[in-house]
Amino acid sequence: IDEFYKMSGCPVVLNTSFNLRGEPLVMTPHDAYLCFMRSGLxxxxxxxxVLDKSRMRPLKETVDWRAYFELD
Structure with a gap:
């Protein structure tokens, strides 16, 4: 983490399961893209x-998947 901080100026490394609530774990690059675009990352x-969401077109979905899950 110290080396990452020296390189990036960011003192945090986050390691967690990669999925959104109610969705299965990310298993493919396509899954990763969808999860990323739906998240606050x-x-x-x-x-x-490296994908920078601020430089990408918004994800167009026909269903709002968030409506199927209660907020924590």
């Missing part, structure tokens, strides 16, 4: 790829 890093 700003960036997604997969291998050598």
């Amino acid at each position: 700003d960036y997604l890093v997969m291998g050598n790829f």
